[in-house]
Amino acid sequence: MSPVSGGTELTETQLTQQLTELGIGENGVLLVHASLRSLGKVEGGAATVLRALRRALGPDGTLVVPAFTSDNSSTSAAHMERVRGLSDEARAAFRERMPPFDPATSPSTGMGILAETARLHPQSLRSAHPQTSFAALGPHATKITDDHHPDCHLGEKSPLARLHELHAQILLLGVGFNRCTAFHLGEYRVDSPPQRSYRCVIRRDGRRQWWEYVDVALDDSDFATLGTEFERAASGTTAVRAGTVGSARCRVVGFVDAVDFAQEWFPGHRVVGR
Known part of the structure; x- marks a missing residue:
């Protein structure tokens, strides 16, 4: 799979062929993490890439993307960075303006243009978690996105557990294992995982309100090392399976393999209570 060189733009047909050669299973379930910029020039941009992915998956395939939000949370790393250096008064005023999560309209933050393009597709379904939702297109979309408990980011009551049940694949398109969300399910499956409080703004009974809950303390700081091992x-x-799509270095990963390895890896590589 050689990349397209020079000023030539990748076409949907070329992308579909390269994705198929990379090992995407026809009529399967695929969780995608992508950097579109890494592909090089694409005729039609993100919409073309989305169509190519769906063609590679086939008519009975299901595409899944993270649609996470940080703009409605006062405990996210993105929020902490945004309010760094503000006075107490300015920080309070900023939080008063933060929008509540709305699964129909809240844009994802930091997930990339492909994830947003998939989320905005008219046939897309989105899970209801106010911070770590997923969007899905295809026959298994309802099964994957339904019943995402609001106090379970990425555990047994989240789309990740459904993806494990469905023996999904993961496509890391131009990104590394540091972006491999599936590893988080392994965090939930260790004995007595550390927990922390989270706080976000939601809309309940038509009213904007803050909601605080306790869940597993998510930590992706060692995912690159975990992925290498x-x-x-x-x-x-x-x-x-590693290869190239356009100009992007890519991997197709077995979801069950990744999660099960992570579950076994964490206890021997993380300090208790981390």
């Missing part, structure tokens, strides 16, 4: 352990198997 997972890929090394998976050498010679189909758990990780």
Whole structure:
């Protein structure tokens, strides 16, 4: 799969072929993390990439993207950075203006243009978690997005657990294992995972209000190292397939393989109570 060179733009047909050669399973379920910029020039941009992914998946395939939001949370890293250096008064005023989560209209933040394009597709369904929602297109979209509990970011009552049940694949398109959300499900599946409080603004009974809840303390700071060790352990198997799509270095990863490896890896590599 050689990248398109020079000023030539990638077409939908070329992308579909390259994605298929990379190992995306026809009529399967695919969780996508992508950097569109890494692909190079694409004729038609994000909409073309989305169509190519759906063509590679086939008519019975299901595409899933993260549609996370941080703009409505006072405990997210993005929010902490945004209010850094503000006075107490300015910080309070900023939080008063923060919008409540609305699954129909709230844009994802930091997920990339492909994820937003998928979320905005007229047939897309979105899970209801106010901070870590997912959007899905295809026959399994309802199963994946339904019943995402508001106090469970990425555990057993989230789309990640449904993706594990469905033996999904993960596409890391121009991004590394540091973006591999599936590893978080492994955090939930260790014995007695550390927990923390989260706070976000929601709309309930027509009213804007703050809501605080306790959930597993999510930590992706070691995902790059975890991914390197997972890929090394998976050498010679189909758990990780690497290749190129356009100009982007990519991996197709077995969801169950990634989660199960992470679950076994965390206890020996993280300090208790981290």
